[in-house]
Amino acid sequence: MSLVTTRQRPKTQTRGEDTRRRILAAALDIFAAEGYEGASTRHLAERAGVNLPAIQYYFGSKEGLYRAVIGDIVDQTEAHMAPLAPKVSAAIADQSTPPEELLELLCEMMESFVVLVTSGPQIESKRLLFARAEVERTAGLDALHESGMRHMFQPCLGLVSRLFGKPTDDPEMVFRTLALIGQLLMFCHDSTARMLKTPELDEASVRTIQRLLREHTQAIFRTNLSGVKSV
Amino acid sequence: MSLVTTRQRPKTQTRGEDTRRRILAAALDIFAAEGYEGASTRHLAERAGVNLPAIQYYFGSKEGLYRAVIGDIVDQTEAHMAPLAPKVSAAIADQSTPPEELLELLCEMMESFVVLVTSGPQIESKRLLFARAEVERTAGLDALHESGMRHMFQPCLGLVSRLFGKPTDDPEMVFRTLALIGQLLMFCHDSTARMLKTPELDEASVRTIQRLLREHTQAIFRTNLSGVKSV
DNA sequence: CAGAAACTATATCGATTGACATAGTCGATC
DNA sequence: GATCGACTATGTCAATCGATATAGTTTCTG
Numbered sequence: 001m002s003l004v005t006t007r008q009r010p011k012t013q014t015r016g017e018d019t020r021r022r023i024l025a026a027a028l029d030i031f032a033a034e035g036y037e038g039a040s041t042r043h044l045a046e047r048a049g050v051n052l053p054a055i056q057y058y059f060g061s062k063e064g065l066y067r068a069v070i071g072d073i074v075d076q077t078e079a080h081m082a083p084l085a086p087k088v089s090a091a092i093a094d095q096s097t098p099p100e101e102l103l104e105l106l107c108e109m110m111e112s113f114v115v116l117v118t119s120g121p122q123i124e125s126k127r128l129l130f131a132r133a134e135v136e137r138t139a140g141l142d143a144l145h146e147s148g149m150r151h152m153f154q155p156c157l158g159l160v161s162r163l164f165g166k167p168t169d170d171p172e173m174v175f176r177t178l179a180l181i182g183q184l185l186m187f188c189h190d191s192t193a194r195m196l197k198t199p200e201l202d203e204a205s206v207r208t209i210q211r212l213l214r215e216h217t218q219a220i221f222r223t224n225l226s227g228v229k230s231v
Numbered sequence: 232m233s234l235v236t237t238r239q240r241p242k243t244q245t246r247g248e249d250t251r252r253r254i255l256a257a258a259l260d261i262f263a264a265e266g267y268e269g270a271s272t273r274h275l276a277e278r279a280g281v282n283l284p285a286i287q288y289y290f291g292s293k294e295g296l297y298r299a300v301i302g303d304i305v306d307q308t309e310a311h312m313a314p315l316a317p318k319v320s321a322a323i324a325d326q327s328t329p330p331e332e333l334l335e336l337l338c339e340m341m342e343s344f345v346v347l348v349t350s351g352p353q354i355e356s357k358r359l360l361f362a363r364a365e366v367e368r369t370a371g372l373d374a375l376h377e378s379g380m381r382h383m384f385q386p387c388l389g390l391v392s393r394l395f396g397k398p399t400d401d402p403e404m405v406f407r408t409l410a411l412i413g414q415l416l417m418f419c420h421d422s423t424a425r426m427l428k429t430p431e432l433d434e435a436s437v438r439t440i441q442r443l444l445r446e447h448t449q450a451i452f453r454t455n456l457s458g459v460k461s462v
Numbered sequence: 463c464a465g466a467a468a469c470t471a472t473a474t475c476g477a478t479t480g481a482c483a484t485a486g487t488c489g490a491t492c
Numbered sequence: 493g494a495t496c497g498a499c500t501a502t503g504t505c506a507a508t509c510g511a512t513a514t515a516g517t518t519t520c521t522g
Binding site for chain 3: 514
Binding site for chain 2: 182212
């Protein structure tokens with residue numbers, strides 16, 4: 001079990017690469033919809049239009065396929081957050097950064113995350129998988145959780161702590177950051193999508209959500225903070 | 232399958248009622264920790280200290296047991312929210328209710344929900360089950376979802392809409408309410424608990440969370456609203 | 463065209479699942 | 493203390509799971 005060599009992609013990928021991508025795409029949909037345990041390898045293979053042992057051939061095992069799906073999402077998350085990350089790090093490190101700029105970066109982080117979970121291919125499944133990562137405790141989800149911590153929570157915690165002038169390990173900073181992120185994580189939930197009756201959020205809704213979250217965030221900091229003034 | 236008579240509690244419950252409660256308590260823990268599919272009837276029976284067919288005897292089936300667990304939580308939720316519900320309904324219906332009172336009721340709703348998910352027996356499992364209801368789509372979870380809609384979301388949506396003076400079917404009102412509730416739902420997540428390293432939130436933390444959420448909520452409405460002034 | 467590597471189709475393995483049948487034991491009541 | 497209903501212990505069922513063995517097909521290379 002421990003020494004199963006999860007076969008990396010074959011060196012010379014001709015047709016195989018297409019098949020691999022097709023299996024990955026189908027797996028994302030099915031894992032998101034039915035969960036890790038709920039998705040059977042037969043269902044995965046059928047949806048991808050391949051036969052059962054193809055999964056083992058390309059990904060070693062069901063768990064290997066799952067990890068590959070998660071890895072894809074993690075890579076996309078990293079790429080999406082990449083342009084903002086260095087600016088945030090620099091702003092936190094620089095003690096002279098004005099509060100208004102820290103606040104603006106926090107808003108941009110949140111708006112960027114909204115884009116991440118509302119656009120791109122198979123967005124509905126990606127959103128569900130994000131939400132599952134917060135609740136489930138399965139094979140490779142730790143990687144997704146760790147990715148969310150590193151690319152979203154930690155930077156936000158740094159900004160919030162700088163805005164309040166308190167250390168990042170202050171429970172109040174952690175709670176406030178969690179609450180802020182909780183606002184937008186809500187829109188990943190299956191029940192929310194079901195309630196809105198619009199499985200895919202249209203562009204106008206996304207813009208509305210971004211605007212409201214910005215209003216909320218600015219209100220929270222401009223009210224509970226002395227150093228941050230008007231726009 | 233459709234005509235399985237999920238046996239209701241026996242008329243004369245002597246020892247059986249204790250056994251029934253013991254199975255229910257064990258099932259809550261296991262369903263919360265492992266999910267519906269992940270929990271095997273053998274594990275459920277072993278944890279409750281009963282034999283396998285006892286589950287079928289008392290609850291008809293695994294699904295029947297699950298529904299019973301959910302039903303228990305729904306009842307507790309209903310009882311917990313009962314004292315606040317009529318006040319909220321009355322305040323929404325009365326067109327002369329001042330904004331400051333509507334805002335106070337909204338804060339109380341949120342604080343009450345925090346108490347619901349941070350106190351009482353088996354609170355850790357209840358919290359996890361709440362979080363699962365937002366993501367999973369299994370047998371009886373619709374009931375829990377519907378309960379959350381009726382006892383938490385709908386009243387909050389009513390208060391928010393009254394505060395903004397807009398209809399409850401305005402997407403902006405729905406989004407704002409979701410964001411507000413998302414703040415506290417975050418504290419039900421497994422990953423949050425894992426990160427805080429304190430599986431059970433102590434009393435001080437709960438009070439801190441309540442205070443922060445109140446600050447956030449008041450800031451959001453006092454900034455984005457003309458009719459609501461200072462304390 | 464020969465041969466090796468890449469890839470697929472069929473069939474089946476052992477393990478585990480939820481459910482249930484059968485045969486019991488326990489306790490209260492007549 | 494016999495009897496009936498409440499409850500439990502043992503064993504087994506068909507179905508499904510992930511995984512794999514075996515054999516066959518396709519594609520590229522020399």
